[in-house]
Amino acid sequence: MALLERQRRLLDFTLSSLLRRKGKNGALVAVYALTIFLLASVLFFGESLRREASIILADAPSLVVQRMMAGRHELIPDSYADQVRSIRGVRSVKPRLWGYYYDPLSGANYTIVTSEERKNGTIAIGSGVASTRKLAVDDVLPLRASKGDTMLFTVAEVLSEESALASADLMIVTPADFREFFAMPAGFATDLIVDSGNPRECSTIAEKIAIRLPDTRPIVREEILRTYDAIFGLRSGMVLAVLACAVIAFLIFAWDKATGLSAEERAEIGILKAVGWDTSDVLLMKFWEGTVISVTAFLAGTALAYAHVFLAGASLFEPALKGWSVIYPAFRPTPVFDPAQIVTIFFLTVVPYIAVTVVPVWRAATIDPDAVMRT
Amino acid sequence: MTATRPSSSYLLATCALLALLAAAAVHATLAQRAAAPSQARTAALVKRLELTDFALLTDARYSRNPSQADRHAPFQDHPLALEHFPSGSLIAVPPQLRERSVNHGTP
Numbered sequence: 001m002a003l004l005e006r007q008r009r010l011l012d013f014t015l016s017s018l019l020r021r022k023g024k025n026g027a028l029v030a031v032y033a034l035t036i037f038l039l040a041s042v043l044f045f046g047e048s049l050r051r052e053a054s055i056i057l058a059d060a061p062s063l064v065v066q067r068m069m070a071g072r073h074e075l076i077p078d079s080y081a082d083q084v085r086s087i088r089g090v091r092s093v094k095p096r097l098w099g100y101y102y103d104p105l106s107g108a109n110y111t112i113v114t115s116e117e118r119k120n121g122t123i124a125i126g127s128g129v130a131s132t133r134k135l136a137v138d139d140v141l142p143l144r145a146s147k148g149d150t151m152l153f154t155v156a157e158v159l160s161e162e163s164a165l166a167s168a169d170l171m172i173v174t175p176a177d178f179r180e181f182f183a184m185p186a187g188f189a190t191d192l193i194v195d196s197g198n199p200r201e202c203s204t205i206a207e208k209i210a211i212r213l214p215d216t217r218p219i220v221r222e223e224i225l226r227t228y229d230a231i232f233g234l235r236s237g238m239v240l241a242v243l244a245c246a247v248i249a250f251l252i253f254a255w256d257k258a259t260g261l262s263a264e265e266r267a268e269i270g271i272l273k274a275v276g277w278d279t280s281d282v283l284l285m286k287f288w289e290g291t292v293i294s295v296t297a298f299l300a301g302t303a304l305a306y307a308h309v310f311l312a313g314a315s316l317f318e319p320a321l322k323g324w325s326v327i328y329p330a331f332r333p334t335p336v337f338d339p340a341q342i343v344t345i346f347f348l349t350v351v352p353y354i355a356v357t358v359v360p361v362w363r364a365a366t367i368d369p370d371a372v373m374r375t
Numbered sequence: 376m377t378a379t380r381p382s383s384s385y386l387l388a389t390c391a392l393l394a395l396l397a398a399a400a401v402h403a404t405l406a407q408r409a410a411a412p413s414q415a416r417t418a419a420l421v422k423r424l425e426l427t428d429f430a431l432l433t434d435a436r437y438s439r440n441p442s443q444a445d446r447h448a449p450f451q452d453h454p455l456a457l458e459h460f461p462s463g464s465l466i467a468v469p470p471q472l473r474e475r476s477v478n479h480g481t482p
Contacts, residue, residue: 008382015381053429055414059422066443073445096425100436109433111440113424126430163417168430169439191443193425219442224427227442231466239465292385299392306399310406323462325434334410337403342396 007288010281014288017268028253029297035249036301036349037308042242043341044309045317046231048333053228056166057221063194063202064096064219065209075188080213084194087208091197095189097178101143101171106132108326114175121177123153127161128168128327146183153177164329194218253353266364273369282365283358290357294350302345310335432462441466 018025065084067076081093097114110129118124123141125133135141141153159167178184196205199221206218269282277285308316313332322328420426428440437444438460 008380011382011385012380015385019381049429049431052414056418056421056429057427059418060427061425064427064443066445068445071445073443094425100439109436109439111430111433113426115424128430128433159420160416162413163420165429165431166417166421166426167424169433170424170430172424217445219427224442227466228429231441295389296392299389299396303392303395303399306396310399310403320465321432321462323432323434323438323460325432325462327430327433329430331431334414335399335403335406337400339400 007284010285011288011292014285014292017285018289018292025293029293029300031249032253032293032297032349032353033301033304035246036298036345037305038242039246039349040302040305040345041308041314041316042239043345044305044336045314045333046239047338047341048309048336049231050228051336052165052334053231054225057225057228060221060224061096061193062196062199062221063206064224065192065194065213066217066219067191067213068215068217073191075184076191076216078187078189080216081189081192083212084192084209087205087212089196089198089201089205090194092195094193094195096191096193097175097184098190099178099182103133104144106326108132109169110171110327111169112171112173112178112181114178115172116175118156118172118174120174121152121154122156122173123177124157124159124170124172125155126159126167126170126327127164128329129171130155130158132327143181145181151177151181161330165331168329169327250349250352253356269361269364270369273365279362279365283362286361286365287354287358290354291350293357294353298346298350301349302342306335306337309333432465434462435460438462438466 065076065080067074067080076095078095081095084090085093099112101110101112102108103110108129115124125135125141130136133141135155135158137155137158139155141155142150143153145151153173157172159170173181179186194205194209196202202220202222206220209216209218272282272285273279308314310333314321318328427442430439432438432441
């Protein structure tokens with residue numbers, strides 16, 4: 001108990017000392033918390049998207065085969081499907097029709113996919129398309145087809161907003177309407193969906209396809225999921241910029257601390273030593289000072305980041321995510337609270353700060369009090 | 376009457392912040408549970424329509440469908456064209472495009 005009381009008295013003294021320089025220390029905690037807030041927001045948002053991808057895209061096609069020509073995605077002929085079908089282990093091959101449509105009226109890009117379940121002349125639209133074009137069920141949507149004529153589609157369904165992350169910009173038509181709209185020749189598809197029956201065979205089948213049809217590019221489901229590991233990953237530009245800001249801000253703190261203490265702080269250490277404090281007491285006091293500042297900034301920054309990402313829908317990231325796009329899904333990241341991630345943020349931000357606070361003090365505290373006070 | 380010790384106020388404030396983080400952990404667990412049915416419906420839609428990507432970044436086709444984009448996609452205009460869509464800075468190059476494998480040396 002005596003040990004605890006001693007630490008508490010040291011903490012009392014440290015807090016009183018910090019409160020004497022309220023403005024400076026308050027600003028330090030605010031900037032420090034802001035740095036942690038930015039870093040934690042990026043990490044929380046990225047983790048939430050990655051989890052969402054692992055759940056929502058878990059049943060994405062197990063193998064997609066694209067045809068490439070001169071470095072570009074090219075339509076794939078039906079004869080390729082026959083060749084893929086003949087590979088051992090392939091259960092089914094299905095040509096997939098999909099594409100993009102730029103809408104000059106709204107300036108938005110839509111993704112058009114096909115479904116056999118629809119009727120010719122009807123269309124199902126994502127919630128983003130519905131709000132951009134102000135459409136509801138039974139409205140007629142005129143779209144300018146490839147040959148310049150206007151095709152009229154009756155809106156049969158507006159996809160719910162809960163699936164906006166996957167469907168906000170979708171337009172779903174029948175394969176026949178799709179071919180007519182884009183004047184796509186018969187006997188070709190956008191790409192092929194290959195089902196192997198056994199997911200473990202996908203990579204082997206992908207390799208066989210790449211050897212048999214060298215101008216194709218097979219994409220297995222694991223690669224689709226791994227793509228979303230890279231979103232908001234540490235190597236993407238914006239995250240790198242945020243991280244660089246955090247590292248630079250931290251280096252400024254460290255530089256400020258490591259290049260020596262202010263005359264006021266040195267005098268304080270001198271006086272404490274002159275009135276009988278041990279070097280270890282001074283070090284403990286400074287340890288508490290670093291802990292108070294960094295733990296407060298860490299807790300406040302992390303809690304604010306959680307509120308920003310999961311309660312306010314990551315509104316600060318929205319302009320960056322939206323970019324030039326007209327359609328942006330009404331997307332609220334599903335909250336994720338990963339203790340390992342919190343511990344990582346803690347060790348990245350709190351521990352180095354305490355270390356750089358204590359080292360220069362140790363240098364000042366080990367020299368003669370008279371010399372410290374005179375400098 | 377004795378004045379409150381600074382450490383008492385500090386420890387109280389720290390406990391309050393810790394309680395906020397604990398509340399965040401509980402909130403996340405409950406929210407994940409609540410989101411599960413909606414995520415399952417979206418996953419079913421993805422399966423039915425054979426979708427491969429999120430409709431999160433719709434400004435360029437390689438950011439709309441990053442998993443389907445090829446090596447050359449951000450530079451379609453000419454080989455030295457700079458990335459001009461902000462969304463391109465949010466996604467690092469998909470790992471499969473960085474690795475050399477049998478299916479990426481396509482002409």
